Amino acid sequence: MNAHKETFKTRFNKALSVKNIKPTELAEKTGLSKSTISHYMSGYTKPKSDKLFILAKALNVSEQWLMGLDAPMERFDPEVLKVQKESRNQYAEKWNIQFYEKKMLDSFSKLNDDNKKKGISYAENLLQNQILEEELSVRAAHQRTDQKPTEEDQKHDDDIMNNDSEWE
Structure with a gap:
């Protein structure tokens, strides 16, 4: 529980001094x-x-600090939490990628040589399939049906599909 560390008078005068007001x-x-004020x-x-x-x-x-309670002097600002949350969201994706890369490398290092080769081959196949799926979906999205x-x-169609300014 918060206990009184100093009197209001002491904290009030300290705040005036620290804030240079x-x-x-x-x-x-x-x-x-x-x-x-005097x-x-x-x-x-x-003060009430x-x-x-x-x-x-x-x-x-x-307010708690000013009353003399054992609390931080800094004022709580909900906007700081909002900015912190946005920052966490911004870096969460990067952190997840780093987490999975580390997990993959840790697991990979425990494999014997034959299984390492199989793992690399499997990963390359997955990557090739992913690239092929992306190419096919782009082509299917604008494939001509009239001729x-x-x-x-x-x-010409590929240039239009790949030109971001066409889609603004």
Whole structure:
């Protein structure tokens, strides 16, 4: 459970110092009076939750830390989580590829020489089949049905199929 490490007064003054904000600037930024800020600095009063939120946001610190609890000073920002999630998604595919490559190499290293040759042959066959499937699917997608295409017609069709600007 979070225990109080310091008083609000101590944390508030520390935040002003660390963030290099003058009390008058904070008063302008928050809309709170200069005397209210002064009372918080002296420890004469402590803010209620609505004012605490305003102060923490203006100082860019967490409310829990400002209250004196054992919590990080940094303010929680949901946008940071969004960016982190996008970054994780961006690298997840790369990580999966690296994971499978490592797993494949680890398994391959345990094979005897005959099985290594069979594994290479099998992988090459899979690759050739994949290339053939891709070529056939592209050709099937634009194969002429009205007449047998000439080499020139086929080249023209291939150029159109492979030109990204045609598909924008």
